Amino acid sequence: MFDFYDFTAAGFLDSLGDLYEKKGYAVQYLPFVYSVDFFPLTASSIASRQVEINADADFVCCALSYIAHTSTGNNIVLPRVLLSLVIDNNQRALTSVPTALGNLYGTGPRPGNLFKPLILPANSTMTINAQNLDSADRNIRLSHVGVKAFLSRAA
Amino acid sequence: MRNAVQIVEDDYAAQGLGVELLPFFYCAEFPTLGGAPQDVTTIVAVDRDSDFIWFDTRICAYNGSPTLRSRGYVNLRLDTQGRNLTEQNLGNVAPFGGVVFGVGGQAMRPFVFHDPVVLPARSALVVRFTSLVESFTDLHVAFHGMKAVTVRR
Numbered sequence: 001m002f003d004f005y006d007f008t009a010a011g012f013l014d015s016l017g018d019l020y021e022k023k024g025y026a027v028q029y030l031p032f033v034y035s036v037d038f039f040p041l042t043a044s045s046i047a048s049r050q051v052e053i054n055a056d057a058d059f060v061c062c063a064l065s066y067i068a069h070t071s072t073g074n075n076i077v078l079p080r081v082l083l084s085l086v087i088d089n090n091q092r093a094l095t096s097v098p099t100a101l102g103n104l105y106g107t108g109p110r111p112g113n114l115f116k117p118l119i120l121p122a123n124s125t126m127t128i129n130a131q132n133l134d135s136a137d138r139n140i141r142l143s144h145v146g147v148k149a150f151l152s153r154a155a
Numbered sequence: 156m157r158n159a160v161q162i163v164e165d166d167y168a169a170q171g172l173g174v175e176l177l178p179f180f181y182c183a184e185f186p187t188l189g190g191a192p193q194d195v196t197t198i199v200a201v202d203r204d205s206d207f208i209w210f211d212t213r214i215c216a217y218n219g220s221p222t223l224r225s226r227g228y229v230n231l232r233l234d235t236q237g238r239n240l241t242e243q244n245l246g247n248v249a250p251f252g253g254v255v256f257g258v259g260g261q262a263m264r265p266f267v268f269h270d271p272v273v274l275p276a277r278s279a280l281v282v283r284f285t286s287l288v289e290s291f292t293d294l295h296v297a298f299h300g301m302k303a304v305t306v307r308r
Contacts, residue, residue, distance in 0.1 A: 015161055064262065078215060078261065080217055080293070082295070092177065094178060094179060094180060095179070095180040095181075095182055095297070096179075096180065096181045096182050096199065096202075097182045097184055098182075098184075099180060099182035099184065099295050099296075099297045100215035100295035100297070101215075102213070102215040102261040102262060102295075103180065103182070103213040103214070103215055103261060103262055103295055103296075103297035104180065104213075104262055104297070105262055106261065106262040106263030106264075107263050109263075110263035110264060111262070111263065112213075112261075112262025112263060112265075114178045114299075115178065115210045115211075115299065115300065115301060116176050116177065116178045116301040117178070118177075118178050133293070
């Protein structure tokens with residue numbers, strides 16, 4: 001059928017560019033990162049944050065990465081945090097139920113790649129719900145790595 | 156040359172269907188393992204609105220502290236509609252058997268199938284977790300892939 005190597009982000013961006021072209025647009029991709037902070041995510045609590053996509057361009061999210069620290073600044077590998085992600089404009093969830101942070105987000109050198117990049121339209125939001133299962137506060141930054149798709153009318 | 160997204164779209168188009176591909180994670184959660192050897196099963200039900208094209212598996216396991224437990228033998232057995240995806244030898248350290256990280260890494264290094272598995276809409280995935288030696292307090296399994304939401308053309 002196909003090989004998972006065929007699902008590169010670059011390949012997907014090529015086909016997305018073709019789609020924009022059919023609609024009469026030229027597209028320019030520029031790397032971008034949207035981040036949200038839970039400073040702190042308090043012990044045994046639940047909190048929500050929103051990723052707010054700028055008005056200037058759609059965002060194609062290709063990978064997810066995180067960094068986490070204790071309240072005293074020590075690095076933590078894979079804190080016990082459950083996450084769910086919901087795209088607000090259509091209420092589509094990205095997970096069937098909340099799951100461990102480490103199942104969704106990787107690190108900078110080894111991010112959690114999405115086989116099918118996630119398109120977040122300009123001016124849209126995505127809500128991230130986080131539940132801290134630990135009995136201590138955690139400082140967590142979640143980063144969404146991808147490209148902004150700047151459109152212009154094709155000549 | 157077509158890329159894989161176009162290949163999938165063409166496959167569905169051959170059946171008279173348009174398709175929208177969405178990244179998605181089906182999750183099997185074992186939140187209260189109690190810190191003792193366990194043999195528990197949970198069922199992951201694929202939604203009725205779409206097939207699921209399953210690419211990789213990720214697992215996070217804890218013993219109550221924010222660190223990983225990577226020792227001991229764990230067997231993760233996956234059945235889909237009666238078809239076993241693993242051999243049932245509990246001591247076998249191999250994909251889907253043995254040490255829990257033999258069957259799934261985390262997001263940074265997931266266990267990727269050589270060929271994606273298509274789970275039809277309304278099907279079910281039975282996930283069995285058995286810890287023979289190691290004690291876990293909670294285990295979180297995520298199956299990463301794409302929902303293929305179809306519409307009649």
